[in-house]
Amino acid sequence: MAELTYRDAVARGIAQEMSRDADVVFLGEDVAKAGGVFKATVGLLEQFGPLRVRDTPISEQAILGAAMGAAMTGLKPIAEIMFSDFIAVCFDYLANEFSKSRYMTNGQVKCPLVVRTGNGGGSRFGAQHSQSVENWCMMIPGLKVVAPSTPRDVIGLLAAAVRDPDPVIFFEHKSLYATKGEVEDGEIVDALGTAKIVRAGSDATILALALMVPRALAAAEKLKAEHGIDCEVIDVRSLVPLDTQTILRSVASTHRLFTVEENPRLCGWGAELVSIVADEAFYHLDGPPVRITTPHIPLPAADFLEDMAMPTVDRICGTVRRSLQA
Amino acid sequence: MAELTYRDAVARGIAQEMSRDADVVFLGEDVAKAGGVFKATVGLLEQFGPLRVRDTPISEQAILGAAMGAAMTGLKPIAEIMFSDFIAVCFDYLANEFSKSRYMTNGQVKCPLVVRTGNGGGSRFGAQHSQSVENWCMMIPGLKVVAPSTPRDVIGLLAAAVRDPDPVIFFEHKSLYATKGEVEDGEIVDALGTAKIVRAGSDATILALALMVPRALAAAEKLKAEHGIDCEVIDVRSLVPLDTQTILRSVASTHRLFTVEENPRLCGWGAELVSIVADEAFYHLDGPPVRITTPHIPLPAADFLEDMAMPTVDRICGTVRRSLQA
Amino acid sequence: MRFGPCPRRQPCYNSAGQAYFMAKTLTQTAVSLRATPDDVDVQLRLKLYRMLVEIREAEQRAYDLFLQNLVKGTSHLSLGQEAVAAGYGAAMEPGDLSFCTYRGHAHTLARGVPIEKVLGELMGRDIGLLRGKGGSMHLTSVEHGVMGSYAIIGAHLPIACGSAWRAQYKGAKDVSVCFFGDGTTNIGAFHEALNLAVVWKLPVVFVCENNLYMEYTPIGEVTSVEHPAADRASAYGLESIVVDGQDADAVYRSAKEALDKARAGGGPSLVEYMTYRYSGHSRADPAKYRPAGELDDWRENRDAIKIYRQRMLDNGIAETQIAEIEQDARRKVDEATEKCKASPAPPLEILCTDVYADGGWAWRN
Amino acid sequence: MRFGPCPRRQPCYNSAGQAYFMAKTLTQTAVSLRATPDDVDVQLRLKLYRMLVEIREAEQRAYDLFLQNLVKGTSHLSLGQEAVAAGYGAAMEPGDLSFCTYRGHAHTLARGVPIEKVLGELMGRDIGLLRGKGGSMHLTSVEHGVMGSYAIIGAHLPIACGSAWRAQYKGAKDVSVCFFGDGTTNIGAFHEALNLAVVWKLPVVFVCENNLYMEYTPIGEVTSVEHPAADRASAYGLESIVVDGQDADAVYRSAKEALDKARAGGGPSLVEYMTYRYSGHSRADPAKYRPAGELDDWRENRDAIKIYRQRMLDNGIAETQIAEIEQDARRKVDEATEKCKASPAPPLEILCTDVYADGGWAWRN
C-alpha cells in the first residue's frame, strides 16, 4: 500500500502494462522527453526508450491514425490526446475509423488501442480546454469509454483498457491529477463495465463520474448529516460497457435517481441512463429522475464563473433535497 | 401550390434566401458546377454566379472555417458538408469554434451560418456514409439543430436557419431527397424551435425526426387500423431550440411516450427527450417511456441488413403495441 | 494539356528508369514508352497483363451488374486506372500491406482476392468479402494484405503510417502502401501523414492516382499547384516524382523502387501517377463535366491495356497467348458472377455481430 | 545553429528589402541589420518602440501577477517575441483584422486594446475584455479588429480565410492577418487553409512565428523540413520567405509588403519569422528542455528591444526621449494593474448570457 497521486498513477499504470507486454507503445505530443504537459507520463521515456515512447508533431489525426494502423497490425498503442477538447480535431478516427472497422470488415480488423486524454473543468482554462466530452465517445458504437475517479482506478482501469481487444477511450480528469489515494502494491487490473457503489444508501441513487464522484459523496454526507437523507452513490466508472445491473438494482431499492454530470446538459451520459432506468425500472421509481448537470453553455474561464457553472456540492444537495421533499 | 421533391426544395430554399439577401453565399464540394452530388443545388451557380456559389477543395475544415470567418465579419454563409458522417473531419468547428465564439467573446462575435448536410441511412452506402448524427450537434451548446421531413419544411426551416443569427446545423435526409410534397407558392419562412403534431391521437405520443416521421405515421395508421391504438405523432423538426411545450403537453394527454430514432441508441436525441419528460411529466406517465432506435451498431451496407437495422414500421408497431398492452 | 512540365521536379532515376517519368505531355510519354527497351521479364509481363484484364473485366462486370440493379448502393470503378493497381500488385511482396480507398476494387483484386468475393460484396450477398457488412467502399482482406478500404477522404494515410510504424518497431520487413486520389491531397490528414512519415522515416509508400478529377471538379480548379502530390513532396523533404500511370511497366518499376527504398530503411516515398477514369466518379455520375473528346483521347491513345497489349506484341509474345489471358479473365468473371447471383443475402444473425471483440454488440450487462 | 541556409528559398526583394531576410545565421543577420541604412521614419520608429516596450512591460506584469496567484488558469506570454506583434501592429491599417492564438496578448495590445482589458481578462475580473468568460487564450476585441484568439491549434487559419473571402466578395480593402507558431504548421488545418487561400487568391497574410519550440519539443524533432512554414510555401505555389523576427523594422517592412500585395489583389502570403520566447510555453512550464546558454544568447544578442533601442540611438534619437517612452509604458502598466485589482469578479448574471444571439442560453421553450 502506498499513497499515490492520480497523476502518478497514470505513469504507473502505463509502466505496468509496458513492462508486461512489449507490444504496448505510447505516443503523443510532448509525452516523452517532457513527460506530458500534466506531468502524468514522467519517466516513461527513460524506462522504455524512444522507440516505444514517442513524441509527435501537433497532428492529432496522425496520432490516432498511427495508433489505429499500429493496432490493426499487431501493436497495442496508447495514444495521448492532450486535452479531450482536441478530440474534435481527430474525431473521424473515433467516430468513423477504429470504432467501425471491426464491424465493417466482418470481424477481420481488430483495433486494440487506448486513447488517453485530459478531460474536464475546474482549471480555469476556458471553453476550449475544459470540456467533459465522455458523451462524444459514448454515442459511437464500437468504442468503449472509461473515466476513473481515483488513483487506484486509474491503474486498474488503464490496465483493463490496454488489455481489452477493443478501442477504449480513457478520460483522465485534469482536476483530479493532484488528488491522492491509497494504492496497493503489485499489479492492479480491474474490469471494464463495472460500476462501484461508493456509498450505500436507501433514499436515493446518485450516479456520478470522475470529478463528480467526490462531489456526490460529499453531498451525500451533507444530506445525511443535515437532512437525514441517505443516498447511495455509484461511481459509474465505465460508460461502455455499462453496468446497468448495478444501477438498476440500486434504483430498485432506493426508488429515486439522480445523475451528476459535468457535461453540458443535452445528450449527456445521464440522459441515456435516465432513459434506461425510466424504461426498465419505471415501476420502481417513486418520483422523477433528475439530472444535475453543467448548464447547456460553454465553460467560462474566470474562476468564480467556472465554479458556478459546474455542479457543486451545494447544488447537488439542494436538488436532491428539494426533489425528495417535493 | 406545386408538388416538389425534397431535393428540389433544397435548391429552392437556398435560392429564396440568396435572392433576398446578397450576403448569403454558398460553398461546398462539387456544389456549384456539378449542382451537388445529390443534385440538390442544381442551378444555383447559374442563378447567382461563381462569386456566391463556390466549389471548394476536399477540405472540410477549410469549408467550415471559411464559413465561420465570413459569418463573423458580415456574410451569411451556407456551407455544405456532403455527407453528415464527414462532420467528424471538421468537428472542431462545430464543437469548439463557431458554437463557442459568441459566449467566449462576451457576445462580440456572431456566427450567422448554416451547415447543410446529407444525413441518414437507407441508401446502402455503408457505415461511413449513412449515419444519423443529429446528436453529435445537439450535444454542443451554441449550436441550433434542425432536421426537416418534408419539402415544405425544407424551404421554411432553411429560410429560418439562414435568417437566424446563430449557427444552425441543417440535416437533410438522403433517403428523403426523392420524396415529394405539396409546397405553396411564394416565400416560405418557418420558425425554428417548433415541433409539429402531424397526427393527433390519445393513447401514446410518438416523437420522430426526418425519415422516421413517415415511418412513425405509417405505424400509427397501422396501429389504429389493426389494434385500435390511437397514437399522436410529433415531428420534432428542431432539436435545438427544442419545443418541449408541445411535447410535454402531448405526453400529459396521452400518458405514454415513444421515440423513434434513426441514430444508434446511446445518447441519441431520444434519451434527452425521455429525460426531460421523465423529470417534468413524471406523474403524467402511465408506463415506461420507450425508445425505438437503430441498435448500437455501425450501419451495414447490404440492403437486407440495413433495412433490418433501422427502425421499421413493423418494429415501431410491435414495440408500441407490446408496451401498451404490457 | 492540363498538366505541363514542372520546373521544380527532379527525376530520381538517371538512365534506365527515366523512360517512365512524365515527359512534357502524356502523349509524348506514351509514345516514348512504346519505344523503350524492354527490361521486364516475360513471366512478369504476362502476370501484369493478366491483372490488367482481370481488373478491367471485373470492373466492367460491376458496371453491368449495377445497370441490372444487382449492385446496390454506390460503387466507384477504376476503369482506365488499372495499371496503377496492377503495377503495385505485381511489385508488392506477400506480407506487404495495402490501404485503399472506396475506389479500391482494383487494388483489392490486384492482391489476389477472389473476384466473387469482391463482386459479392458489391451485391450485398453472403458470399461477399465482408458478408455485406462493409459494402463496396470498405473492401478488406487481411489474409491478402488488404488492410482496408477507407471512404473518408485522407483517413487512411495516417493509418498506413501506423502500420509502417509497427513494421519499423518490430523490425519486420513489410512495407505499407497507401493509395489515394489527387483530390485527397487537399485534406488535412494528407499533410499530417506525410510529415509524420518523414519525421519517423517510416516504410510507407504514398501512391497518388491523379485522374484529373476530384469527383466532378477538375483538380486544377481547387488545387494551388499543378501536380497535387509531386509539387508538395518538397514540403516534406521528399523527392518530386510523376509517373505515367497508364504504363504498367512504368508503374511496376517506380513501385519497386519505392518499395525497395522503404524496405531498406530509406523511409517514405510519395509518387504521383497520371491516369484517367473512364466511368463516372461513382455509379450516380454520368460525368458530363468532361471536356469533349477528353475521354475518347484517353481511351484511344492512353489506354493501359492497349499500350500493354501492343508492348507484348512488340516484344514477341504471341497473339494467341494474349488472347488466352483475355478469355481466361472473362471466364473467371463469368464464373464469379454466377457464384454471386447464387449466393443469398447475408443472414439476419450477423446484423449485430462483431461490433466488439467478443463477437457481439453488448454495450451493457 | 538549428537553422541554416535553405537552398530552395528565394528572396522576394531585390535590393532595399534584402536586409531583412534571414542571412545564414541569425547572428550574422542581427549584425548586418544594425548596419542597415535607415528607411523608417522617426514617428514610426517611436511608435514601434512604444509598442515593443508596452508589450514587454505588460507581459512581464502578467508574469508577476501569476506569481502572486492573481492570474488564474493558464497564460502564454510573448516575452522575447514582441517585434512580430509590434511590426504588424504598426503595419496594419485600421480595419485590417487580426486572428491570434492563445499566445495573443501581444497581438491584441498591438492593435490598441487597453492594457487593463487584457490583464483584467487574465485575472478573471469584470473589467476584462471578455468579462472573464473567455480567459487569456481567447482575447477578442472586434472594435479594434482583433477577431479572436484561438486555442485549438490551426483552427483560425481557415477562419482567417473566411474573413478574407468576405473582403474579397464585398470588395472591401481590409486584409486578414493570421498569427501562429512553428508547431502549427504540422496540423491539417494549416494545409487546408493555405491551399484554399491560394486557390481563391484571398487577401490574407499567414504569419508564422518560429520560436523554435512546439510547447516543449524542439520543432526540428517533429518537422520534416528545416523551416516549417517557408519550406512549405512552394507546396501552395507561394514564395518562401524567412524574416528576422527580432528586428521590428524587418517585420514592419515585410508586413507592409505582404499587406500591400493582399490589398492589391495579389493574394495570400506566408511569412516565417525567426524569434524566441523567453518564458516557458505557458505558466506551468519552467522550460528546462532548452540547451544551456540558448536563452541567454537570445536575450543578450538578439533581444528585440535591445536591438531597436540601439538602432534608435544610432539614428540620433535622444536617450531621454527613449527613457520617457519606457517610463510611460511602466506607468501605463502600473495604472492598468491597479484598475484590475480594484475590479470585482464578473457577476453571476453573465454566466448564462450570450450563448445564443437573443442574449441568453435557452435551448428550449
Ligand SMILES: Cc1ncc(C[n+]2csc(CCOP(=O)(O)OP(=O)(O)O)c2C)c(N)n1
Ligand atoms: C472527408 C471526405 N470528404 C468528401 C468525401 C466525398 N468524396 C468521395 S470521393 C471524393 C473525391 C475524391 O477525389 P480523389 O481523391 O481525386 O479520388 P478519386 O475519386 O478521383 O479516385 C469526394 C469529395 C469523402 N468521402 N470524404
Ligand SMILES: Cc1ncc(C[n+]2csc(CCOP(=O)(O)OP(=O)(O)O)c2C)c(N)n1
Ligand atoms: C489541436 C491542438 N493540439 C494541441 C494543442 C496543445 N498546444 C497548445 S500550444 C501548443 C504548441 C504550439 O506550438 P507553436 O505552434 O510553435 O506555437 P507557440 O506556442 O510556440 O507560440 C500545443 C501543442 C492545442 N492547443 N490544440
Ligand SMILES: [Mg+2]
Ligand atoms: Mg481524382
Ligand SMILES: [Mg+2]
Ligand atoms: Mg513555437
